[in-house]
Amino acid sequence: MYEFSVIGGKTAREIIGASRPQIVDVVRDTYLAHHAGDSVNPDSYFLRFPEKPDARIIALPAHLGGTEGSTEVSGIKWISSFPANIERGIPRASAALLLNDYETGYPFACLEASQISAARTAASAVLAAEQLTGGRTAGKLTVVGAGIIARNILEFFKSRDWTVSSVTVHDKSEEYGAALASYASESLGYQASTESSLPSALKDADVVVLATTAAEPYIVDLESFVPGQVVLNISLRDIGPELIDGAYNILDDVDHCLKANTSPHLAEQKYGSRDFITGTLAQVVKGEVTVGTDKPVIFSPFGLGVLDLAVGLHIYREAQESGRAVEIEDFFGETTRW
Known part of the structure; x- marks a missing residue:
């Protein structure tokens, strides 16, 4: 319960590159779970800056229910969009994804999420193209x-x-x-x-x-x-x-x-x-x-937080199984009430 892992963008990108067809299927299943009411997907929350009207940082909290073969998971993606970055020659978006255990609420992983966000967006686009x-x-x-x-x-x-x-x-x-x-x-x-x-x-x-x-x-x-x-x-x-x-x-x-x-x-x-x-x-x-x-x-597609959770959970599991997740020992300072 007290394990906490960090998965960097390079690892996430490697896992995505090796499993893009499966990620499209993950996105499809997640859309169907959301349609069936097996999710909680509140409004996104926007942090804006008066001096930078085109920039924003968005919080996407969500919960995905325990669909067949999966585990219930909650979490939040914190993603920034700073278009002026393009003029600097750096990516517009940067993000982190925090995954929480549904049973206890304890966070168990933090993932670099710009790769995840891009992957779930691309997967939903290609899924739509196939369906339409x-x-x-x-x-x-x-x-x-x-x-x-x-x-x-x-x-x-x-x-x-x-x-x-x-x-x-x-x-x-x-x-x-x-x-x-x-x-x-x-x-x-x-x-x-x-x-x-x-x-x-x-x-x-x-x-x-x-x-x-x-x-x-x-x-x-x-x-x-x-x-x-x-x-x-x-x-x-x-x-x-x-x-x-x-x-x-x-x-x-x-x-x-x-x-x-x-x-x-x-x-x-x-x-x-x-x-x-x-x-x-x-x-x-x-x-x-x-x-x-x-x-x-x-x-x-407005972009649903449950998609980030589903793709993030896929990457987390692959990273754990392959030994590429970085475990942070003693992340939680107290693990008993007394």
């Missing part, structure tokens, strides 16, 4: 935003054996766009190139991945997306409300996603209802809702 396209094939795959999240998403596509004819990368920075295209080509084996024009990048794409740091919509042309196109709205705020209203909309969790001026939240504010929402990804997995090809299909 009905397969693992895309002619043209367009990625808007060439950061760490975009790289992880492409890695997860590759790990799930997606057949992709071409990858097109669009980013404001030619340097970052070229770096991701080169990585997709040289490390993942995709035919990849960059495109400086956003409309050209979006045109004829079967799947579009939006992974930017945009704070407000910039994709507002009603002709931006076409019927049948699957748009993974990972960064949540790129798309204007009019485009949301004209699409099939799949969310990870309705109440969570309709806040903080996400694109779906802007649509709710503009139109005064939630009629534009088709359902959740769990409902798609279970066959409770379907999408057609007569409109674009947009997946908007």
